[in-house]
Amino acid sequence: MEILDGAIVKRLLSTATTSAVYTAAQQSADWGAPRGPGDTLFIRIFQLSALVGRGAPKTVTLTI
Structure with a gap:
């Protein structure tokens, strides 16, 4: 999971x-x-997955 600030990855x-x-x-x-x-x-x-590796991403916005 990547935590994003715009296009910048803040944390993995x-x-x-x-x-x-x-x-x-x-x-x-x-x-x-x-x-x-x-x-x-x-x-x-x-x-x-061991077979495919990194799958297609899903991007979501969470409101706290």
Whole structure:
């Protein structure tokens, strides 16, 4: 999963499960403070497989 600021990737998160955690410390490092109510977060998600590798991305906007 990529955390985006426009076209710039601020952070790359990887997980072997169906969820990932973007910690307050990571958010502070990336944005100067944790994201809060009314903020948006743009993410691009990829599924990885041993056969295909990195699949087609899905980009979503989350409103906190």
